Amino acid sequence: MPAQLTREQQLELYYFLQLNRQLEERLVRMHRQNKIVGGVYLSLGQEAVSVGSAYALEKRDWLAPMIRNIGALLVKGFKPRDIFTQHMGKYTSPTLGKDGTSHFGDLKDRHVVSPISMLGDLIPVMTGVAMAGRYLGQKIVAMTWIGDGGTSTGVFHEGLNLAAVQRAPLVLIVENNQWAYSTPVSRQVPIRDLANRAAAYGITSAIADGNDVLAVYQATKSAVDQCRAGRGPVLLEVKTMRMKGHAQHDAAEYVPKEMLDYWKAQDPIERYQRYLTEHKLWDEKTKSEIDARVSRELDEDQKFAEESPLPPADLAEQGVYCDGCHTIEAVWQRPQKEVMPPAASVAAVWKVGDFGALHPSAPLKPPAQEKPVTPKPNVPVPTTAARPPHPSHAKQHARPVNTSRLPAGLPADIEPEEDIARKPDAEVPIRVPFGRGPKDKAFVQQREAKVQEKRHRHKKGRR
Amino acid sequence: MLEAIREALFEEMQRDPTVVTLGEDIGVFGGAFKVTEGLYAKFGPERVIDTPISESAIIGAACGMSYLGLRPVVEMQFIDFIACCFNQITNFAAKSHYRCGAPVPMVVRGPSGGGVHGGPFHSGNPEMYFVHTPGLKVIYPSTAYDAKGLLKSAIRDNNPVLFFEHKFLYRRVKEDIPAGDYTVPIGKAVVRREGRNLTIVSYAAMMHASLEAADTLAKEGIEAEVIDLRTLLPLDSETILASVARTNRLLIVHEDTRTGGIAGEIAAIVCEGAFQHLDAPVFRVTGLDTPVPYSPPLEERFLPNAEKVAAAARELAQY
Numbered sequence: 001m002p003a004q005l006t007r008e009q010q011l012e013l014y015y016f017l018q019l020n021r022q023l024e025e026r027l028v029r030m031h032r033q034n035k036i037v038g039g040v041y042l043s044l045g046q047e048a049v050s051v052g053s054a055y056a057l058e059k060r061d062w063l064a065p066m067i068r069n070i071g072a073l074l075v076k077g078f079k080p081r082d083i084f085t086q087h088m089g090k091y092t093s094p095t096l097g098k099d100g101t102s103h104f105g106d107l108k109d110r111h112v113v114s115p116i117s118m119l120g121d122l123i124p125v126m127t128g129v130a131m132a133g134r135y136l137g138q139k140i141v142a143m144t145w146i147g148d149g150g151t152s153t154g155v156f157h158e159g160l161n162l163a164a165v166q167r168a169p170l171v172l173i174v175e176n177n178q179w180a181y182s183t184p185v186s187r188q189v190p191i192r193d194l195a196n197r198a199a200a201y202g203i204t205s206a207i208a209d210g211n212d213v214l215a216v217y218q219a220t221k222s223a224v225d226q227c228r229a230g231r232g233p234v235l236l237e238v239k240t241m242r243m244k245g246h247a248q249h250d251a252a253e254y255v256p257k258e259m260l261d262y263w264k265a266q267d268p269i270e271r272y273q274r275y276l277t278e279h280k281l282w283d284e285k286t287k288s289e290i291d292a293r294v295s296r297e298l299d300e301d302q303k304f305a306e307e308s309p310l311p312p313a314d315l316a317e318q319g320v321y322c323d324g325c326h327t328i329e330a331v332w333q334r335p336q337k338e339v340m341p342p343a344a345s346v347a348a349v350w351k352v353g354d355f356g357a358l359h360p361s362a363p364l365k366p367p368a369q370e371k372p373v374t375p376k377p378n379v380p381v382p383t384t385a386a387r388p389p390h391p392s393h394a395k396q397h398a399r400p401v402n403t404s405r406l407p408a409g410l411p412a413d414i415e416p417e418e419d420i421a422r423k424p425d426a427e428v429p430i431r432v433p434f435g436r437g438p439k440d441k442a443f444v445q446q447r448e449a450k451v452q453e454k455r456h457r458h459k460k461g462r463r
Numbered sequence: 464m465l466e467a468i469r470e471a472l473f474e475e476m477q478r479d480p481t482v483v484t485l486g487e488d489i490g491v492f493g494g495a496f497k498v499t500e501g502l503y504a505k506f507g508p509e510r511v512i513d514t515p516i517s518e519s520a521i522i523g524a525a526c527g528m529s530y531l532g533l534r535p536v537v538e539m540q541f542i543d544f545i546a547c548c549f550n551q552i553t554n555f556a557a558k559s560h561y562r563c564g565a566p567v568p569m570v571v572r573g574p575s576g577g578g579v580h581g582g583p584f585h586s587g588n589p590e591m592y593f594v595h596t597p598g599l600k601v602i603y604p605s606t607a608y609d610a611k612g613l614l615k616s617a618i619r620d621n622n623p624v625l626f627f628e629h630k631f632l633y634r635r636v637k638e639d640i641p642a643g644d645y646t647v648p649i650g651k652a653v654v655r656r657e658g659r660n661l662t663i664v665s666y667a668a669m670m671h672a673s674l675e676a677a678d679t680l681a682k683e684g685i686e687a688e689v690i691d692l693r694t695l696l697p698l699d700s701e702t703i704l705a706s707v708a709r710t711n712r713l714l715i716v717h718e719d720t721r722t723g724g725i726a727g728e729i730a731a732i733v734c735e736g737a738f739q740h741l742d743a744p745v746f747r748v749t750g751l752d753t754p755v756p757y758s759p760p761l762e763e764r765f766l767p768n769a770e771k772v773a774a775a776a777r778e779l780a781q782y
Binding site for chain 2: 095103105107114116121126130132135154155158320323326329330339347349
């Protein structure tokens with residue numbers, strides 16, 4: 001399956017996965033030893049998402065991580081010392097101690113945009129990166145991540161819509177780790193597959209198994225290729241699980257144990273180790289060599305960070321403005337005269353092909369039911385090595401037990417639409433197509449026949 | 464003044480292919496106030512980008528563009544709508560250079576201010592939200608000459624600059640400006656009228672009310688010195704302090720609401736730096752602490768004008 005990746009590359013993926021995890025395990029220890037200034041936001045269980053997706057980018061491409069995408073920073077060439085020093089607020093850190101955690105970047109060489117804590121803001125920013133890259137003729141792809149919770153922000157919509165309308169080469173990875181701090185995804189959004197959001201923007205989407213590093217890599221690679229070919233943005237949902245709390249202070253007791261057990265069995269590193277063994281891509285010696293390299297590098301960099309000084313207090317007052325300390329330069333890879341008059345000049349008129357007339361035969365459609373996300377050509381159907389159980393099969397842990405105090409219509413009263421379809425006795429709301437009233441007998445019959453057929457199909461499916 | 468702003472945009476886009484503009488209805492239509500009229504035809508849709516109604520996405524995209532070395536100029540259709548992208552400006556753009564050494568050479572410009580019966584959502588002066596944000600620069604010119612020169616400086620600056628254009632002045636301020644390239648430095652106030660009895664500090668439309676008041680006062684024998692701030696952040700304290708040292712009395716005039724307006728900040732600076740020169744308390748004439756109302760008598764009550772300024776100046780001169 002991973003035809004494009006050489007054995008060395010596949011081993012390198014393992015190196016990054018392990019480096020990501022071991023680095024974070026050290027951060028946890030250092031946090032307990034009071035060596036970390038602020039919080040530690042773990043990506044335990046999500047390493048394959050960061051590593052697999054960033055690995056699909058080329059050097060010229062741009063990315064903006066979220067706080068849990070340390071693995072992507074490592075793939076883009078940052079060193080563990082950068083992450084250690086950032087967390088410790090050291091003068092040797094990429095931000096000199098002015099910001100912490102994964103909040104750093106490098107515009108010049110690594111093409112990494114530093115994230116901010118407000119979720120969703122990176123989507124328009126990376127849309128702008130993608131648009132500017134296209135304008136300059138650079139043929140780059142811009143990539144960023146958003147969590148399941150972050151899809152609820154207004155700027156998620158604004159950014160993705162702008163990217164879509166501009167057909168910007170943007171890959172947006174929706175990292176669905178099931179929890180937005182303490183709120184389960186079912187309380188963030190009324191849909192199960194966040195990839196469905198893409199339909200509203202008229203863009204391509206796909207779903208990948210976020211705990212399978214090769215699946216993430218391949219799905220991202222397809223998305224990147226599609227973007228580079230000028231076919232517009234791609235939304236890629238990866239299903240994974242945040243195995244720890246939001247940060248170190250959060251014991252995450254709100255997560256049901258069964259859910260953790262389920263996902264623990266899907267651990268991305270253990271799965272990838274099994275894969276490498278089964279495909280005879282390594283032996284015990286190779287594995288211990290990589291593990292030893294990881295330990296050695298982390299030892300060195302942790303030592304470096306611990307021995308580094310804190311910044312001088314004077315630094316607090318410096319660097320608010322760029323007073324010529326940076327040169328702003330654009331890298332042109334197309335002739336500048338193309339964007340200058342007279343070549344750039346056009347008639348200031350809109351070409352409107354669609355007058356917006358009502359299509360008489362188009363009825364209102366009920367929401368799609370149980371429709372699997374079908375990736376458009378070029379995006380392969382991801383491998384679903386292990387499909388998580390459907391929420392309706394799992395224990396209903398997140399629902400409040402007593403909802404009687406809630407006014408009707410609050411989210412507690414809303415069933416996921418799939419569940420309605422599954423319940424044979426549930427009332428299926430009749431949607432009346434435009435121009436056809438309830439008195440239209442033929443319509444009612446047609447509608448009921450459809451409902452019957454659906455129930456039949458579901459019954460059959462369950463046997 | 465409107466033509467001066469348009470001319471600055473034309474000349475900068477002609478001079479530098481990294482200058483691009485984006486905003487709502489700025490392309491084919493030429494902008495709600497026609498500031499960008501003709502840009503689309505000349506520079507095409509790649510450089511004059513009509514966007515969806517998404518202020519946050521527009522600012523975000525401009526930040527991303529600036530990271531690749533472009534110099535985007537964003538238009539807010541009305542500056543009141545800048546509230547929609549407050550987060551992108553104050554958290555993303557403003558902090559970028561300080562926290563990770565990534566400059567954001569971007570200009571956000573738009574029509575602001577009252578006096579045209581725009582009501583609570585089309586008359587605002589939201590400059591102080593941003594004057595309170597380190598990392599931004601805030602410009603609010605009162606003349607056509609300054610508007611052109613300062614906009615050019617803003618486009619060439621390596622930092623996010625907010626450029627407020629008082630819409631009352633768009634077609635009322637008319638003056639001959641030199642053809643061709645010139646800039647006006649950011650962060651430098653200018654003395655518009657010299658006087659020895661008191662100092663009036665103002666900017667934008669209230670600059671003109673202040674000058675009108677100074678004319679009236681001169682006939683009464685009160686010589687007012689009038690300072691045009693032009694830039695609110697960074698503030699040119701030196702020019703203010705030097706003037707107060709000569710006149711010993713200070714009146715600050717602005718259209719923005721009173722509480723948290725820049726008058727308070729200037730009063731504090733003068734108390735710290737020129738207290739020994741003051742013969743009277745610092746006076747201020749400002750907009751009311753209300754939204755900008757719609758109906759003419761209400762808006763008139765809200766806005767400062769030459770009479771209100773002259774009345775306060777008389778009182779200050781006699782204090």
